[in-house]
Amino acid sequence: MKRLLSRTGCWLLLVMLLFQLAAVPAFAQDTAVRAEPLAAGIEQLLAELDKNPESIGLHAGIQVYDLTEKKILYSHLADRTYVPASNMKLFTTIAALDRLGPDYQWKTEVYLTGEVSNGGVLNGDLVLKGLGDPSLTSADLQSIASALKEKGIEQVNGKLLVDDSYFDGIRLGFGWMWDDEPYGYSAQISALAVHKNAVNITVEPGAAAGDTPVLTMDPGTEYLQVDNQLQTVAGKGSQIAVERPRGTNRLIFTGTIGVDAPPYEEAVTMEDPALFAADIWMQRLGAAGIKLHPQAKAEKTTVTNGVPFYTHLSPPLSEIITELNKESDNFYAEMLLKTLGAVEKGEGSAEAGSEVVAEVLKRAGIEGGFVQKDGSGLSRFNWITASQMVRLLSFVQDQEYRDVFEQSLPVAGVDGTLKNRLKGTAAEKRVAAKTGSMGGVNTLSGYATAKNGNKLAFSILINGIYKSKYARDLQDRIAILLAEYPQSQAPGGETSEETTYKLSALLDPIVAEAEGAGITAGVLVKKAGGAEEAGEPAVWFEHEADTLLTPASNLKLLTTAAALDQLGSDYQYATELWGSAAPPSNGIYQGDLYLKGYGDPTLHTEDKLKVQEGVSIESIVAWLKEQGIKRVNGDLILDESYFDQQRLGLGWAWDDESYYYNPLLGALAMNRGTVMIEFEPGSGVGDPVPIQLLPKTDYVTVINEAKTVSADQPKTFAIERDRGTNTIHVTGNLPLGTAQDYERVPVENPALYVGTVLRETMEKDGISFGGNSDIRIGTVPAQAVKWTSFHSRPLSEIITYLNKRSDNFYAEMLLKTLGAVRKQEGSASAGVEVVMETLDRLGVPSNFDMVDGSGLTRYNLISPRHVAALLEGMAAHDEYQTYLDSLPIAGVDGTLANRMKGTAAADNARAKTGTLTGVSSLSGYVHTQDGQTLIFSIMLNGYTPKSGFLIGIQDRIVEALASYAD
Template identity: 65%
Template sequence: MNHLFAFRHVGTWFFVLALLLQVAASPVQAKEETASSSPLALSIEKFLADLKNDENSKGMYAGIAVYDLTDKKYVYKHNAKRNFIPASNMKLFTTIAGLDKLGPDYQWKTEVFVSGKVNNGGILQGDLILKGYGDPSLKPDDLQQMAKAIKDLGIKRINGNLLLDDSYFDETRLGTSWMWDDEPYGYSAQVSGLAVNKNFTTLTATPGKTVNDAPVLTMNPATTYITVTNQLKTTAGKESNVLVERPRGKNEIIVSGTIGVQAAPYDEDVTMEDPAFYVGDLWKNQLLKQGIALHPKTEVKKTVLQSGVPLYTHLSKPLGEITVELNKDSDNFYAEMLVKTLGVTQKGEGSFEAGSEAVADVMKRAGIESGFRQVDGSGLSRFNMITPEQMIETLIFLQEQEYRTELEKSLPIAGVDGTLKNRMKGTSAEKNLVAKTGSLSGVSTMSGYVTAKNGHKLAFSILINGIYKSKYARELQDRIGILLTTYPDIAAPEGFTPPEKKTYPLSALIDPILDTPEAAGVTAGIMIKSLDSTDDPVLYERDADTLLTPASNLKLLTTATALNQLGSDYVFKTEVYGDAPITSTGIQQGNLYVKGYGDPTLHTENALKVQEGVSIEKIAGWLKQQGITRINGNLVMDDSYFDQQRLGLGWAWDDESYYYNPTIGALAMNRGTVMIEFKPANDAGEPVEINLLPQTAYVQVINEAKTVQKGEENTFAILRDRGTNTIRLSGNLPLDHEGDYERVPVEEPAKYVGSVLKETLEQHGIAFAPKSEVMIQPVPPAAVKWTQFESMPLKEIVQYLNKRSDNYYAEMLLKTLGAVKKGKGSAAIGAEIVQETVASLGGNTTFDMMDGSGLTRYNLISARQIASVLEGMTKESTFAAYDESLPIAGIDGTLKNRLKDTTAANNLHAKTGSMTGVNTLSGYITTKGKEKLVVSIMFNGYVEDEELFTKMQDQIVEILASYE
């Protein structure tokens, strides 16, 4: 089909006219945001153009703004109104607000109180109370000084308890959407009103003297609050591969791997849960070292002090000095303690939310009313979003403040110190450029000041996201930083002409939708391609190679690979074994074994069932049919087909109570969850009525939720204690609430299966020996296989997965791919299979895939890469199953309520994806002219109302459906 005419035959002429009017009304942003004729602009544009020619750097996208503080004008902008994840550039907002609201001379205090009296013999008949006020810099030496002061005040013995008050801050210890796999490490330490040593201890592993000797593990400061399990081995040579883990919700450090006998000691800063008790442990030790005796029954407990006069007060260094450490070293802990201090001092609440509000108040004075998101102080969360222009406005604002010198002194200096110590050395930027850096996986940022060759002071911000190889981002920042030192003496690059914006047949219709002012902060990656055209098949693209967070669009890759590599008719098996053949007596000596192979559909026969297949009741029924009445051994569950990593890398800690964040294992059921049905009681004041499915003792439900009168606020909540199977119901549920249900993930899925199976077997009349247990072990080689159960075909499983966008199913498939194809059931090996499949389908593999569902924000992929999978699948024998699995607009799945009564209804087959700041849609559509298209639309960024994402997608899809 010929596409020479951009918008012929699209719907009605009224529709075309409306769109053309929209084009006319749209502000022309291109001139402001792209290259001008200045040598500076041309030079930077060449840097950017060169990066687009390399497969390893073409996916990254940058927002750049440079402002001449002397001439008071912008000298360069590129995507300066787009939002970017700022990483540690967020610390500039936090520290400027801290200096602004608290002042450079602000000092944190830590106070010691006593309850009771000290007698003439120096015996305190009462408690010693330590109260924190959020000092981020408190060190063990400070505790020693405080303990000595207590001794000098005459206290020789404490006959009460050591009480800790950390109530100055709230009890939320981690920032919004921080990643669970970061938690063991010092840069992700928990935040508390009473803290010491930045709430971590440094663990040192020293190799044994010989290969046969166990490595020695020490902690500094030493503490009994954390237990250490040493699984590390000393090996020959100088190489080391040390793994440090801390199970979620626990104060246990597990050290495994190897350390060479000739290797240097290995250090790791490790964190803990509820760190106020860590302070208490160190505080107790310091008191004892000072010779202050404690009663044998003295305990370390928490309290909330209501009043009193402190016996002793310790003051921190001034904020101005602490800001230097914070920014030079990019210290996350200092930043988080500062943001919560802002919250409590300015808003009366020591929370991330209140602190962020306090920062926003300062940003308003800087001229930034809205259009950004801050959820923590350090930038560790990927929910933070700012624009280069907003950063420049902040840097301009700083120049007018009395504390400007303190803040600028805190910034790393190129080639000299801090995080810029080893960058731009030996260049004109050395000692001349000061800036805050920031880095996360896929993110690199640098914002600050530089003195130009003409003596002018320039403020700059370079925010880069979508990074596949980080060195390219750092090199771009350094090249720009060095270039700015030569301003305005810059020669235009020879022979370089900025590439003109390419137009496509649908440009006039789609560009106005994307260029609406409301979407200024959004990065859009779009690929629309004909499957039928013999001419240029691309009808439209924009930033199609840009690497973006795909959310659930990643499931398109997982399911395509599963169908191609395993086959549409692949079935999952679940095996049952015994230590001996089934006897005729009904009494079975030895263990009963169940081995899982990743069946995502295993279920119990209740409301948790979503597909036919193998149920726990079916397994129990089969065993009963064999005449078994008693098992005199243990019930052993074998989940060794997959690895033991229960959550995807980069999943958020604060999602762990929710169904879409399930635990994964080779033997698991009910999509890794239990169900809690709830409704109000008959009368106000009564507990909320609940029903647990399945009825199992494996989880403990603590119901503290109350029924309240009609019309009262609904504050009902269901949360699971981290790392446990304790589920807590809290808040109020009004009488006029209709009732509902929540699915809650559980820990250790194989043990969940085993516990429910044992309970079900007992209900079926099959008894176990009194001391029998549910155990997790591999099936021994000598065991006798009794039977196996099989799931429905993969094509039916994939249909449920994509229609409902089920994360659990996707993760089970990804690990199955690794296990079947390469003998290792891990997400990493599964992702290797996916990348190999993408290559076989005609796509390139310069993308990052860390899970199967798209739940992690580590994933980065482009619209072109997704479209290549969609196109490649049309040539595969499994295409029918793949296409049938996709939601249909206006009909079913996640598109059931979208595009109804439009030309796209019952036409668009596509996978949706959404997370905060992310919205994607990719699939197939047939135009009015009967032309089949693949479409991938990916939006990342900040908008005031996220419904704008789906609105823009739907507008584009309607254009495609109406196209002739």
């Protein structure tokens, strides 16, 4: 089915509206006659989007409710769940007003651990304790310092301590993306925070082209180290990038700024911001004339009792939420959410804060059916519906804080994030609403004053956006219709009837179940070959097949198809061994040894980490021994220059970095970028948990603090790697009786991992190194001598493993290989260019977004029609059989080994799975009962609390196709 597009007078629209009213009894009133022109106007806007290839993929949940007359005026997919972006802030701020009250003020406290002498000397420590104030500034710290001076403190002989224990130690929101971290909108969260835990960097051009640009920092601090690699060039343009390596406080500025360019400004973040606050605090104390001990150094502490020596109060919550909502401030929202948890639940965490929000929503009549993972909406794991938003906005109207809340919202054409929108329209000054925007997502929810004076609550949640302009335009045009209501003029136009397909009766009920659960379901089924036969359409079924959705690992279908097309199934990866000179005849090599990688994803050690035949570290060492090498007196140099230095895919979540499916990438990498830790319970309660590291290497440090507990105790066992390091912590309790198991953990700097294990293996096999020999990253020099080249198994085998097992590491290495081979740039972006060029030749339209090779990022957006077009194109490709053979077989192998067993689809359907939280997809080929080959693509996005529900929908569709016969 496709979207129902009704016009003025279409009785189907009235039936739809009445049905929606019945579904919301608290709002129930007959509104069909009054609402029809407004509804027809919005439907016409949606119809226009469906005709434009740059907007066809977006999908919107919309609801409009007349607060004056207590009735729904319009509802469209209002009970589907959508990623809300910054509309999530409305949930957070309303809950804060409800539980904390508009007059709530945050405290920042000062404690003394010793006595102050008559001469004003504190013979003890000075402690600054944060209680979550999001608005604390360096000027506030100056005021606090001045107040201490006025209270008689002249000198501190002890330590300067800071306490941020009011909140938990999780500094970033759930699922936030690592590549956002350097920027102010993704600042870390801490109970003691100054200047929104960011500093403002201003870049000004040098006096002449070639000069180094000047960087200034506000507030100035030594807590951050700035690496200025910028260059001044001629002209007025600027191309500036900032990077902060994960887990560090080093800022790297690269690029150029024109000599005539205006200053460039960027808010940049830091690790462990409480210590940044301590640095600023130390400066402010000195500026206030308070002498510090010469060896004074800021440290963390936890204050558990005592009376504050001084307390600073923030502005009231009413002022805080005004800045929060008008400017869409993520930091304020996150601090507010954790404050809710701390005040109401005694736990300053996002989880506890979200519990409080859920309690307020329950009071508003919203019980479940949504997910809140952060306070700001930066996380793409949040899911809400338009009807929930409207119900909450309606609830606010009966609360004492109504006016405070409404005054916090941006006003169309006037201020905040709506300052430059809707100017000169009927909506100017008549719409107050919260915006929300990030890649693929655009939302607007709030209030509108209609032309008849009625107050309307509305929510427009849009996902699947290819070009953001069309989403904003849709919101603005709806806002204008609301401001003109009830005099909105319904546009004319023909009625578009619902299309019936060959398999509609078979599949409609299954798809309806998904929609009834709030899921967006995109489905396309067509006969292989594409062309109509004997008047029969090639498409046997479709439902929202143009909707752009997150595909998860279905994206691997694109990567592997392009690889087969561009490289061929016989392509082999090379790994080369070079030397400063030829191999010596006496076995004592006096030069440097070089290992150059070309992206082989199968490079491995001969242990349980091996998943495919190919090049192993042991085989490289065996070759060296065959040449009689006994000693290397030079360095072991690893050349990974074939790929770029971007280790992670754009949009990958920071909190996945300890997991095998989130590997670090490099042209020279092994064991899919991971080490393995095997574990099992000890022999008795209280015993340490025995672990084994594979490969046995000193490249990683494993700290094992895990204990064995009785069988009836909960399992809290966890393996985590410190960010940006190779230190792995094994913690928690492992109950007796737990089966032996393992985890694979990604490592940093994959080339050095290869080099370390290579040297360790060489030494184990009797090849020694000189005392000054080192392992380092470098490039093979032009004068080097190539010793030999090792080759992987053919691409056909690599792709089979990749698709059967849905291996992210393989897919990302393959994508960068495409860029390196065809664009001479081993980057994901270059690889995507190659994929898009391949798809164009296969007849796949380009109006979708592809960002990585595996589907791990939620930046990817694609429709079932795109994927089906790819599958159809590959069905006519020379490499089709290899491609088909690479796909998991239902009930037989790979990621489908345990699905659809005992059905007509078993040992029949061949398809690629895809799974992320809130995402499930399945696309491939299946034979009907009478032997016809069908291509299908099923993509499901949205929140459901039912485990296995999305997979069940997919399996039932494929089983129905396999059982079908004309």
